[in-house]
Amino acid sequence: MKIVYIFNYLKAVFSFKCPKCHKGYIFKYKNPYRIFDTNKMVDHCAICNQKTELEVGFYYGTAYVSYALGVAFLIAYTIFWKVITNFKLLPNDPYVFKCLFSGIIILILLQPILMRLSRSLWLSWFVPYDPQFKSNHVDK
């Protein structure tokens, strides 16, 4: 039961769905690589009418989440690179530079997705899942 709940939660977060109903899409555009529209969100969920911006400046905290996601990615990428090439963590090893350079390039390319993921995570921490969202009242 708990596993199903966690799976559904992660599925909603990673597919950028509303944390309350797990059905409505919370961003205006599906493509995260529309550079100037990456973080544009709908005002209310189309399914359950949940507000996406709970208060003014609600998403300032996502900078920390995005930073943590970026660091976690770089650590995982370095471990992956270390397992593949078995490089030494020494400055004169050429694999250190290759690992860092490629990791930073991939991180820059992933940034729109990480920014959306951080917003989706942030919203899900403040809006709990409500299986009876249809019968419960939501403020407009």
Ligand SMILES: [Zn+2]
């Ligand atoms: Zn919803």
